[in-house]
Each structure stands twice: as C-alpha cells, then as structure tokens.
Amino acid sequence: MNIPEPTLWRNLSFQRLFWAHVVSLVGSGLSSVALGLLAHQLVGASASAVLGVTLAIRIVVIVLCAPWAGMVADRFGARATMIASDFARAAVVLGFFFVEEVWHIYALAVLLNLGAAIFTPVYKAVIPGVTSTEQYPRALALGSVAYDTANILGPSLAALTIACIGFRGNFVANALTFLISAALLFGLPRLAACGPTKSRASLGHGIAAMFGRWQLRETLYLALQTSIAGGFVLVATVDFIKGQLALSDTAYAWAMAAYGIGSVAGAGLYGKAGQRTHNALVNAAAPAMLLALASAGFFHRFEPLLVAWAFAGAGQCILGIRGNELLAANSDVDERPHIYAAHFSLSHAGWGISYPLAGFLVTAADFEFSAYVFAGLLAIVALPIWITKIRLATTHAKAPDSAHRHAHSAFDPPGDYHVHEHRHGDLMHSHPHRHGVPHEH
Template identity: 35%
Template structure:
C-alpha cells in the first residue's frame, strides 16, 4: 500500500486503469461494428484492423520517442488521450469499412505515442527500485485484469444498451485518463541533442541493439509473442473445434491464462528483491517453452475428458511464464539507459516487441488454418526456442552494474573523464554504471 501513498503515481495508475478498460470496450465494440458493416467478412475486417494496429505500433513508436522530449510530457499525454477520445466517438458513425481502417490508424498512432511515454514517466516519479518494481507488477496486474473483466463489463452494457454505447464508455475512459494525468506533477523529459530527425528516431533502437542485456530482452519478446499467439489467436478454434466445448469455455480458458499472469505479478516484487532479472526472465522463458511443448502434446490427442483440465493447466502455465518475462522488463530498461534516453528506449521496446507479435500472429492464424494446430505450434515453438537461445547468448550471466572500461578517445563531455585514470596519452580508464550514450557509443569488450 506504500506505493499508492504516492499521489502522482496513484493518479497515473488510475489513468492507466480507466484507459485500459476503455480500450477493452473498444475491442468488443469494433468486432460488433465490423459485423454490422461486413457481415460474414467481419473476421477479415478485424484481422486487417489488427494488422494495421501492429504496423502502426512498430512504425510510429520510434518516431514518437524522437519527439517525446520536445514537449511537456503531461501536456503530451493529455493531448493523446483527447485524440483517442475523439476518434472513438466518431467510430459509431462510420458506414464504410475503409473508414474503420483510417480511424484505427489515428487511434493506434495516439496509443503508440502514449504508452511508451507513460512508461518512461514511472521511473522518474518512483526513483526507488523497490517501489518501481511494485509499480511494474501493478501495471501487469491491471493489464491482465482488463483482459479478464472488459468482456464482462461489455456484456453488462450490451444487456441494456446498443453496442454503440460501448464507444461512449471508451471515450469516457480516455477523458477520465486525461483528467487524472492533468492532476499529476510529471517532470519533463531531459532534452537530448541528437542531430537529425533520423538520428533521434533511431536513437532508441540503436541503444537497444548495442546493449547486450537488451538484445536478450528482444529474444524474450520473441518467446512471449510466439507462445502468446497460441493463446490470443488459436484459443477459440481449439476450444470449440478440437475440444468441442462452448463459447463460455473459451472465456474460461482465457481466464485461466490471466490467472497465471496475475499470480506471478503478485509474487514478483518480493522475488526480484532477491533474484536478478536475467534469472527470473529466463525462468519465464523456460516456463513458456514447457507450456508450448505441453500444448503441442495436447494437440496430438484425439479424445479424452482429461484434455480440458490439461488445457486449463497449460494455459495458466503460459500466463505465468508471460508474467515472469514481461513484468521485470521496465527494470532492465531503466538500468540500461540514462534518464534522458528513457523515452526513446521505452519506445524502442514498444516497437520491437510488437514487431515480434507481427511475426507470430500470421503464423498462428494462417498456418493453423492450412496445416492444423500441431504443425503450427511446432513452428511457433521453433521461433520461441530461437528467441530463448538468442537471449542466453546475448545477455551475459555476469552482468555487473559497474563496468570498468577504457576510453580510446576524449569523451564527448570532457567532464565525464574527471575521475578517470590516464594510462596512456590517448587512453583513460574508469568504472561506473555503463549505458550506451554520447560518451559510450558501443559496449566495451572484456578488458576494454
């Protein structure tokens, strides 16, 4: 409860929760709107909308990160919430499919700018590591609860009103988020001078790919996407076509996945006070790979009442593995960047993680239609194993906070070498927390 004693964090968390539930209502309402406009082709419309969403996330987030330090962050977040509220209010009045696609681009562009900017604010208002870890767990918990409860809330609304009112509820959520953000004291981002627009746009991804532990996180993003796509894309068909169960059981199996994530989110703050992020996240990858192997085994079984409880256990295992991987990511990002680069690095994580989903979604959707679950999940398992192997190779087991290194040229900031030992006319050696920045354009090799 000490976490919620922070007024600014409390208001930001409230903003996140109401915006999440607004987004969840939009997901339900968009499906019904697509059916109203396209009928039997509603699935194709929704599939295209999801693809547009992912492409927008991948391309817009780095650009937004490049300009996140150019405007007051509170003003930026409020403006983006207002844009999202306005777009959602327009959606009930569209009468053409192409209009849905256009509005989705605007809506998801605002979300692609809002989410990483919001995430980069938290380390600044919660400088204490333990408090920040609790905030990460709370955010994961909120996201999972939204997934579980938004359909229930939508069903309650639809029992009384037309689905068009779901858009009004979504807009109210975004307006509520804007009001809560407006009531907080958010420090502005440190302004970084990086030359051209291209330099600023690619800064986060360049820092990300130059940092060994972040390349490891990228591999883990692929593990989460490959295994998670089984849950998000294939659950409906697996439950109804393979297990021959009801739509209510679809919701129950998805809830089982969410429960696994929630339990981990509740346990992780204490766990991360004793165990390094790398060990926790690789454990999560192992749990995900085990869950995928169990899912493949399940897909080969043609009958048996045991398949349903087994599926519940496997989906919960996948949820737990997802929580183990995703919850500590913010800690790793904060550790790996200077304060002024946080908007760019959070935008890079947002973009690259969604690129992994963009790769996994079509495999889970299209290949399962043509080749069945066993083949599809085996291909996704290979993707996940590739990501896990990349992480083990990229993220060194010995990953100290302080790194001794040698500067072979004067630093961009001469004051940076004040405490350095000059070992040769053109060599300076010192030790400090190492991140990629203007003074350190690449990661040092051992002894360098």
C-alpha cells in the same frame, strides 16, 4: 540512521499514473472483446483473418510512429502528450460503434493505434522518473498488473455489457474510460519525460542503443517469444469459440479473461520472488507458453483452453517484466524516453508477423493445426537460447574492475556474489572468475 523508503502507494504521482493507465486499459479490454465479435458479425468464419489484419495494422502503426513519442514528449511535455492521446483515442473509438464495413475497422484501427503508439512509451518512460530506485521494481510489476487487469476486468465487464447493451456499447464505454484517464492525468504536475540532452534527443539514438547494447537486444528477443504465443491467443480464440465450438459471446469473453488471470498471477509471483527465483521464472516462461499452445490444440475443448491461456498469460507477463527491468537498468535518465520509444516500436515487429499468420492459418486450416504450428515456431525460437543460457552461465563476484567490465542490473540481489551471463563483444564463452583478479580473454 536509515530513513525508511516510503511505500509506492504513498507516491501520489505514481498513483495517478497507475490508475489512469488501469482505467484506460480496462476500456481497451472492453473494445478488444467487442472488436472480435464485430468482425464475426461482419464476416462470420473469416473473423480471425479480419482480426489478424486489424492487429497487424496496429503493429505497423506502432513500429512507424512509436519512435517519435520521445520527441513529442520533449516538445510538449509528457503530461500534455498523454492527455492529448487520451482525448484523441476517445473520439476515434466512438467511431467503431457505427462500423458497417470491414474497411471501416481498418481505417479506425490506424487512428486509434496512432494514439496508443504515442501514449504507451511516454507512460513507460515517465514511471522511472516518479519512483525511486527501491520503488521501481515494484512499479514494474504493478504496471504489468495494470496491463493485465484489462484482460480480466475488460472481458469480465464485457460479458455484462454485452448482455445489457450489446457488444457495440463497449466502444462507448471505452471512450468514457479514456476521458476518465485524461481527467486523472490533469491532476499531475508537469512531467518532462526525463529531460534529454541534445546528444541524446535524436530519433536514431534510441534505435541505435537498442541494437548496440546486448542487454537491450535481449529485450527484443524476449518480446519475440511473447509475440508468438500472444499473437495466436489474441487472433485465434474468437473463431475457435464462436465457430468450432459454437459457444456464446460470453464464453469468448471468459476465455480472454483467463488469459489475463494468468498474467496477473505471473506478475504477483514475480513481484514477491527473490532474484534467483526471478531467473527461474524467466527460464520457465517460454516452456509454459509452448505447453499452453500444444495442449490447447491437443484437447480442443473449452475447459482445457482456459487453463492453457492462463499459463500463456503468465509466461508472457513474466518475460515482459524482465524486459522492462533490462530497459531501466541499461539506460540513463536523459536517454530513457527514446530507448523506451524505440523498444516499444521494435519489440512489436514479431507481432506484425504473428497476427496475420495466425489469422491466415486458422481461416485456411483449423485451430488445432494452427496451435501446433505456433508451438513449433516458439520451440524453434526458444531452444537455441535455452542451450546458450546453459553454456554461458558463469559464477563470479560483482566488484567492478578494469580487467572484466560489463553492465550489472540495478536489480541484482544485494551483496558481492551473484550469477549471470556475460559476453565480450561478439564472443560468447563461460568461465568462473573473481573480479579484481586479472585474466585474459
């Protein structure tokens, strides 16, 4: 007799983690809008350049510090690590309320993102440990919704708080959300981030695994695509709305909300779709982001920008979910904290380039030219992989055999017959075969 799998929403540990993450991310959404407006208040038309540098600082901190998150969680426990991060970020974000110089923004950005560099990979590593195999794909989609809810509720609420208390008040509201998040985490049992073994507790294990397994390397490629489109959206929008279109602070908030609405739509579509549809959505994500960038530059108006940013958000979300699926399917429980920490760090390298590049181009040229440049960069990155995917696609059965061994995702569709790419070492080729029938390479 099969016992039905309990629904994800009856999982109390997941509920607390999820809502703690949602609350803190909504607060971060408030701050993201306020940060762009703060930069515009301080330097006017150079706001995109300041925002680009600030976000680049975020990436540097993440790349340098996130790989240590697994070791911190091993030492102090996942719950204590996340709670301490929330308290620290609450204190730091309050400092933005008093900023009067650009260098204040840069200094506070270092401290704020140090907390995020520790919190986020620990949170991601804990989720597989509190959910079952059946629940985890749904938890991934909900986790993406949690992230993107910040891009909807944050900017939407920012439009209200700006009208009532000014954009600096958003920083105070963000501090309160971090405290609420910490309170929710206090109710969790003590969480170990998947209890690493000694052989897999080193800082270098996660990084070595990311480069040593082709499935994990693929997650870095997906992250590179999202960093091109996402970096431009996050940096260039404020100057386009406030400078070139001369619209209000509220218009900027709604433009960023459209980006989040598209992300939530993408997460919902991916969560309800089957495996074959998942593959189609992943293949369509980069073209959707490319179209969004090109159309935003071509139409050069507010209304088309809202539609374009919704498509960009959907594409970014879908690639993010696929990356998380690959991480979970190709890592063991005991090594997962270090792999998630390494991925969180390495996957942000592209953002470290796209943020300052977008800021420089928008400031030195204009929004239209910059949008075309980023669309071209995305095409250059994505086109070779689209061709490779077509050439490598192969049909074969799923039964394991010693003559043809390769990793299969835990989220492959049930049954024996399926389609996916494969490669042997550094050689890549395609041919139909059925497991159990020896064949030569």
